[in-house]
Amino acid sequence: MIDNKINGVPSFLEEEEQEFNLREYISRYFRYWYLFPVFVVLALTGAFFYLQITQPVYSTKSSILIKEEKSIGGSQGDILTEMSSEFGGNKVVENELEILKSQTLMEQVIKELDLDVSYTSKDGLRTVNLYKRSPITLTAEVITPLGLEEPLKIHMVDSTHFRFNNEDKVFQVGQRFNNAWGAFVINRGKASEYTDVEVHFSDVKALAEAILGRLSITQPNIKSTVLELTYEDTDVQRSKDVLNKLLDVYVQASLNDKNTEASNTLKFIENRLGLITEELGDVEKNVESYKTNAGITDISSESKLFLENIKENDAQLNEVNTKLSILESVDNYIQNAGEGAVAPATYMIDDPVLVSLLTRFNELELQRERYARTTTSKNPLLETINTQLEGTRQSIRENVQNLKRGMAVSKRNLENINNRFSAGLRAIPKKEREFVGIKRQQSIKEELYLYLLQKREETALGYAATVSDSRLIDAPVTTFQPIKPKRAFIWLGALAGGIAIPVLLINLLFMLNNTVQRREEIEKVTHSSILGEVGLMNTPAGAPADDNIIKMTSRTAVAEQFRALRTNLQYLGDGTCRILMFTSSIGGEGKSFVSVNLAASLAYSDKKVLLIGLDLRKPTLHERLSLPNKTGASNCLIGQGNYEDYIQQTDVHPKFHVLTSGPIPPNPSELLSNGRLPVMLAELRKEYDYILIDSPPFGLVTDSALIAEHVDATLYIVRFNYTLMDHLKRIGELHKARRFQNLSIIFNGVNYGIGYGYGYGYGGYGYGYYKEEKSDKAVGSKLKKLVGMN
Structure with missing residues (x-):
């Protein structure tokens, strides 16, 4: 079927976007x-x-609870509640999370588990980790840079002897070695089936970073203080050991911080208690001496009254003095904090603001020390804590100054009261008055001494009962199946x-193929109609040339296509085109094959056909028809004899005649343009129904342009998967410029396997209806034809 009627008027197809054809898209993959x-x-x-x-990677999980506050009951509840406010305090979960992922803690884990020395062995194609099951263990003293880059290979000769790398010398376990890898001692390990062991040395810092990269710590519930630790490793036991050791190191670091705080407070109380003990001993000796020397046995009622008043007033005055002393010690501590100063006690400070500020200051000081051990000085968290410390320090100093001013006023008032009571005591005998003064000092010292003893016991009890602020919820558990x-x-x-x-x-x-693959491409680029298409004709290798010529009785798809092409000739021009020229862009596109078979098909329809070979540069027509080529068209064009003397009859059909190209002339273009060609064609038109001319490729030489001036129509051969897309553009230019009269295209060599997949013409149904060529009886030929490989 011809898509557009072919006539003398040029027909241009609009370039429309082709609809997506799913069957066509899928079927092209079957070619490959x-x-x-x-x-x-x-x-x-x-x-x-x-x-x-x-190696398979397993995931190990564990979870811990970060305690926010303490709840202690029992007979010691009141004491320990106060102690918890001094030595405990709430913890920020995010801070503890960062501490658990600190480089310092992980380096400590690596050192305690000896993870910087690992052992591996080959088990087939897989590398096996020998953690805690290596036949040897290595204690490294010094590791060289080579040791950190290259593994140390050890071959076990037996349980007590081994060789280094590929050396022949045998060594015994337990010896100390010095080589290019460093200085180390190799000891006997556990019984193992592996005899070749590779020892890998790792830098502790780099290894800590690698392990932290496989460790993830998350807070499953934002409302809880539970942290979930997940660690991925190729060795199950090693992953459990890493998590267990990390939690142990974390708990121990927390306990060390709390014990340091309690120890500093206990030292302060001990120092104060020593001073009060000495002062109380001196006062008691004074009382004893005074009573002995003065012989005082009783005090009058009036003296007792003044004594009680003065005693009460003096107690208040001493309390004020003590508080002033403590405020001085607080001020000194704040000024010298971080320089080894002993933390002051806050038990006699009744101002809640100052107590809160001191507690906050101590907590920030401990946090700074903790972060200073695990982070750098430029860490934003450490800088934030330092800023908070300075602000808290300034607030404490301002508060202390305010309290000192208030207590100074109270002290002056109490001193004035004492002066009034002292005036009343002047009437009391001198000895009794002196005794009252001594007794008053004794009472004050005794109360202070008892108070410090109580605080010392409370502090010691809190020190002894120090527990971690975290609790293990789930021990490390490894997945049964590997995650990677x-x-x-x-x-x-x-x-x-x-x-x-x-x-x-x-x-x-x-995408890279720039040859013609589809009929639509030809129509879209050239704007020319396709007169017909010819499928791929399978011919066995080494077959005679005449096997490429269809037979009259042939019922193959290619034979039917040539019959259809023969029928479509009536649509060329006004239907009277009898002299047809076959050309192409380059050689090998099938001009001779199409012209010979179309001539044969015309002869089978009882038409007298003459096929002229005018490819005077590279003639092949005579080879396809197995005819001699000593004389031919070149002789006619130079005026040697009559053309009737050179026309040959073929064995294909009696009405199929051929005028071969003859000897190759030195000037083909001049011969074609000397004027004899149109005369010869005019005379031959009278004798033959059709004259087919096999011309040279138009894309290579100009001979076809010279011949086209004297023919009725030009049939341009385009070959599937051979003609370049750029050549189609040239055909379109020829069609648009009307350089060739009645230009039409024949699509040759189409592979109708499934890979072609267009479903039109003979490609969609021909192979299921027409008889196949008997050209390939080898096993698999039908499958090749199915996928379009023939």
Whole structure:
């Protein structure tokens, strides 16, 4: 079927966007069906070796509770409640999370577990980790840079002897060695089936960073203080040990901080208690001496009254003095904090604001010391704590100054009261008055001494009862199945990759392929109609040339296509085109094949046909027809004899005559333009129904342009998967410029396998209706034809 009626008027097709054809898109992949099983097998093989080589990774989880506050009952509840406010305090969960992920704690874990020295061995394609099951253990003293880069290979000869690397010398375990890897001692390990061991040395800091990269700490519930620790490792026991040791190191660091705080407070109380003890001893000796020397046995009622008043007033005055002393000590501590100053006690400070500020200051000081051990001085958290410390320090100093001013006023008032009571005591005998003064000092010292003893016991009790602010909830538990690699995902990924890679390659091939693949491409670029199309004719290798010529009784698809092409000739021009020229862009596109078979088809329809070979530069027509080429068209064009003397009859059909090209002339273009060609064609038109001219490729030489001036129509051959897309543009220019009269296109060599997949003409149904060529009886020929490889 011809898409557009072919006539003398040029027909231009509008360039419209082609609708997406799903069947066409899918079917083109069947041309390269063999790539899919190849890449699927390669991908699955790669997945198999990947799973064999890769060590499985397991996930170990643990959880801890960060205690926010203490709740202690019992007979000591009041004392310990106060102690918890001094030595405990709430913890910020985010801060504890950062501490658990600190480099310092992880380095300590590595050192205590000796993780900087690891042992591996080969088990087939896989590398096996020998954590806690290595036949040897190595204690490193010095590790060189080479040791950190290259593993130390040890081959066990027996349980007590081994060799280094590939050396022949045998060594015994328990010796100290010095070599390029460093200085170390190798001891006997556990019984193992592995004899070849690789010892890997790691830098502690780098290893800590790597382990922290596999450690994740999360807070599952924002409203709780529970932290969940997850660690991934190829060795189950090592992952459990890392988490257990990390929690142990974290708890011990927390206990050390709390014990340091309690120890400083206890030292302060002990110092104060020593001073009060000495002062109380002196006062008691004075009382004893005075009573002995003065002989005082009783005090009068009046003296007792003044004594009680003065005693009460003096107690208040001493309390004020003591508080002033404590405020001085607080002021000194604040000024000298961080320089080894002993933390002051806050038990006699009744101002809640100052107590809160001192507690806050101590907590910030402990946090600064803790972060200073785990972070750098430029850490934003440490700078924030330092800023808070300075603000709290300034607030404490201002508060202390205010309290000191208030207590100074109270002191002056109490001193004035004492003066009034002293005036009343002047009437009391001198001895009795002196005794009252001594007794008053004794009472004050006794009360202060008892108070310090009580505080010392409370502090010691809190020191002894120090517990961690965190509690283990779930011990480390490892997943039963490895989390990496996911075998099902790897297999599915390999299968998908085995399918995706050929798809990408095929798409790339189609993108890079600049040859004609579809009929629509010809119509869209050239704006020319396609007179017909010819499928790929399968001919066995080494077959005679005449096997490429269809027979009269042939019922193959190609034979039917030539019959259809013969029928479509009536639509050329006004239907009277009898002299037809065959040309193409380059050689090898099938001009001679199409012209010979179309001539044969015309002869089978009882038409007298003459096929003229005017490809005077590279003639091949005589070879296809197995005819001699000693004389021919070149002789006619130079005026040697009559053309009737050179026309030959073929064995194909009696009405199929051929005028071969003859000897190759030195000047083909001049021969074609000397004027004899139109005369010869005019005379031959009278004798033959059709004259077919096999001309040279138009894209290479100008001979076809010279011949086209004397023909009725030009049939331009475009070959499937051979003609370049750029050549189609040139055909479009020829059609637009009308340089060739009645220009039409024949689409030759179309592969109607499934890969072509257009479903029109003979491609969609021909092979299911017409008889196939008996050209390839080998096993698999039908499959090749199915996928379009023939």
